[in-house]
Amino acid sequence: MGSTGKYERHLSGRKNGRSRDKKLNSNMKRLDNQYKDAVKSAANTDILLQEDAGFLEAEGMEKTFKFTQDEIVENVDVGTASKRFELDLPTFGPYTLDYTRNGRDLLIGGKKGHVASIDWRLGKLDCELNLNETVSAVKYLHNNQYFAVAQKKYVFIYDKTGMELHRLKQHIDCTLLDFLPYHFLLTSAGNTGYLKYHDVSTSELVSEHRTKLGPTQCMRQNPWNAVMHLGHSNGQVTLWSPSMSTPLAKIQATKGPVRSLAINRNGNYMVVAGADKTLKIWDIRNFQELHSYYTPTQANTVDISDTGLISVGWGPHVTVWKDCFKKKQQSPYMNHMIPSSQIQTTRFVPFEDILGVSHDKGISSLIVPGSGEANYDSYELNPYESSKQRQESEVRGLMNKLAPDMITLDPNVIGTVDKRQQQDRLTPAAMKELELKTKKDQDDNKDMKKLIKPESRGKNSALRKLKRKQRKNVITERAQRIESVLKKEKELRKEKADFANGVTKKKDVISDTLSRFS
Structure with missing residues (x-):
């Protein structure tokens, strides 16, 4: 409390920017002089950052490219x-x-x-x-x-x-x-x-x-x-x-x-x-x-x-x-x-x-x-x-290392927002509509592929060639056997196509029951 009261008395007694304490006044004056000397020194020695670099300047008709390195060394500072x-x-x-x-x-x-x-x-x-x-x-x-x-x-x-x-x-x-x-x-x-x-x-x-x-x-x-x-x-x-x-x-x-x-x-x-x-x-x-x-x-x-x-x-x-x-x-x-x-x-x-x-x-x-x-x-x-x-x-550089994929002609593009007009951008409803349309097109392409490339054998199979050789008006045991094999083959192809298309086949309960007597 005593020191505080002392400074209050000094401040109350200041007149024209001076205090009653002569020692305090001399210290403040010394600090002001040091500040002024520092400002003059900074201005004289150009400590402040300069905007223009120090290039060679020629006088009169003289050209800078005629200056030799020996002449430059004689006129620069010792460090340079x-x-x-x-x-x-x-x-x-x-x-x-x-x-x-x-x-x-x-x-x-x-x-x-x-x-x-x-x-x-x-x-x-x-x-x-x-x-x-x-x-x-x-x-x-x-x-x-x-x-x-x-x-x-x-x-x-x-x-x-x-x-x-x-x-x-x-x-x-x-x-x-x-x-x-x-x-x-x-x-x-x-x-x-x-x-x-x-x-x-x-x-x-x-x-x-x-x-x-x-x-x-x-x-x-x-x-x-x-x-x-x-x-x-x-x-x-x-x-x-x-x-x-x-x-x-x-x-x-x-x-x-x-x-x-x-x-x-x-x-x-x-x-x-x-x-x-x-x-x-x-x-x-x-x-x-x-x-x-x-x-x-x-x-x-x-x-x-x-x-x-x-x-x-x-x-x-x-x-x-x-x-x-x-x-x-x-x-x-x-x-x-x-x-x-x-x-x-x-x-x-x-x-x-x-x-x-x-x-x-x-x-x-x-x-x-x-x-x-x-x-x-x-x-x-x-x-x-x-x-x-x-x-x-070195550690900071490794932590901040950039990915090779970020190298582009314009690096400012990375992380920027879409600058297109609002009418050019897709709204959420338009995005959803585009997704549905894309999905529908994909489904249509799948159906088209099934029609173009059915999973079935070609018409020139060995059984068909053998059947064509037989006479139409002659029914033999071999012809009947070939016909039954072709029929079973046709049914298998149909079942395979139904299974691929998701068609479920209803079971015939009566035929399954009587099949054990056949």
């Missing part, structure tokens, strides 16, 4: 400059690469059997393998603990330490791998012309589809609806789901074979690189071509960042394009060349302004300002997650 590196691996190339969904780990695979998993930010090597056979593709699964490798004959699953866990014998001669994280499905395609879905959580082969279009040249998934896009040698891009044995759609994307393709994050646009030296942008919503570009040589790989930048690898060059989905561009955003080497794969690192490039002589990490999404959802994907958070996200 440390992410620019080169891995010189000339022995086991050419290489391919893949990043985890949170962009924390890097997986590389050499054509001659060199496979390594690296925490590229810390420069820590998790595992390194020399398989002594051809490696066509590598792919991380739901996190950095497991990865798949498409080797010479089969697909193998390894863990983070490099231990072989599984050999998938169903996936034969595969050159392309992809993973659907929300369905836990590993997809493979290659020289056999089959697209296969394998559930890694239950180790079951969900489905396999024969494309009937020869070896598959390239394969990427649509992040929005999990539909697989396959590129073929006749210039077509086919869209597949595990529940359909035929393509959901076919797009004649290029005139020559499809070399590579990519789909942006919201699933609206697709970029296709063809062997006819074309780079075409398609609107998947209405399957129409938006823009077309020409490359000096055929492109080997394309990729799309979270902010919509397009990377194209052709020959020893890597070209990055900006705002291609809005209007046709006259010049690229950035350009980089790796001398005396061939670009194999380009992949943007999630949540980072980094582009990973694999080529004949190793791996390169390029700084591309504005390519990464800075405002990420840590509940969905956390680049700084701990081991405990990783385990919880």
Whole structure:
């Protein structure tokens, strides 16, 4: 009660927002100053989320594609400059690469059997393998603990330490791998012309589809609806789901074979690189071509960042394009060349302004300002997650795993109501009438089948042939015996037909009684 009375006296004595207690006034003033300093610091250091990404800006007549990586490294902060590196691996190339969904780990695979998993930010090597056979593709699964490798004959699953866990014998001669994280499905395609879905959580082969279009040249998934896009040698891009044995759609994307393709994050646009030296942008919503570009040589790989930048690898060059989905561009955003080497794969690192490039002589990490999404959802994907958070996200992903049948072109259709007009819908009375009509039609079909196919012997039976041979005016013992057999046969057929039609036969009591005297 004493303390309460003390604060009441302070409040009653406040004049012009001040209290009689000097110590209380100084503490309140200190808190107000700290709050004002925090607001100024947030405004000065841009702690609040920004709507626009930080892209390169040129002054005057200067072009952004003329900026070299050395110049960019000199003008960026130390943290970003440390992410620019080169891995010189000339022995086991050419290489391919893949990043985890949170962009924390890097997986590389050499054509001659060199496979390594690296925490590229810390420069820590998790595992390194020399398989002594051809490696066509590598792919991380739901996190950095497991990865798949498409080797010479089969697909193998390894863990983070490099231990072989599984050999998938169903996936034969595969050159392309992809993973659907929300369905836990590993997809493979290659020289056999089959697209296969394998559930890694239950180790079951969900489905396999024969494309009937020869070896598959390239394969990427649509992040929005999990539909697989396959590129073929006749210039077509086919869209597949595990529940359909035929393509959901076919797009004649290029005139020559499809070399590579990519789909942006919201699933609206697709970029296709063809062997006819074309780079075409398609609107998947209405399957129409938006823009077309020409490359000096055929492109080997394309990729799309979270902010919509397009990377194209052709020959020893890597070209990055900006705002291609809005209007046709006259010049690229950035350009980089790796001398005396061939670009194999380009992949943007999630949540980072980094582009990973694999080529004949190793791996390169390029700084591309504005390519990464800075405002990420840590509940969905956390680049700084701990081991405990990783385990919880894995359990949560398994509990929320989606069924393969839910993969459709428009995932918003699932769970929606019927949007047809009220007069187009069937009322309960109309539904009942339709059921009665269907049942009546089924009964009529059954009666018709009975009339068309009676269960009786044909007219050309052996007894009938023998009876026709007998003379009509001559009655012999054999003819009478044949006649009685035919009569009994006719009665049996009649009884069988009556029993099938549900006709009950009345018993003759007198004949049954006198039959014992016969």
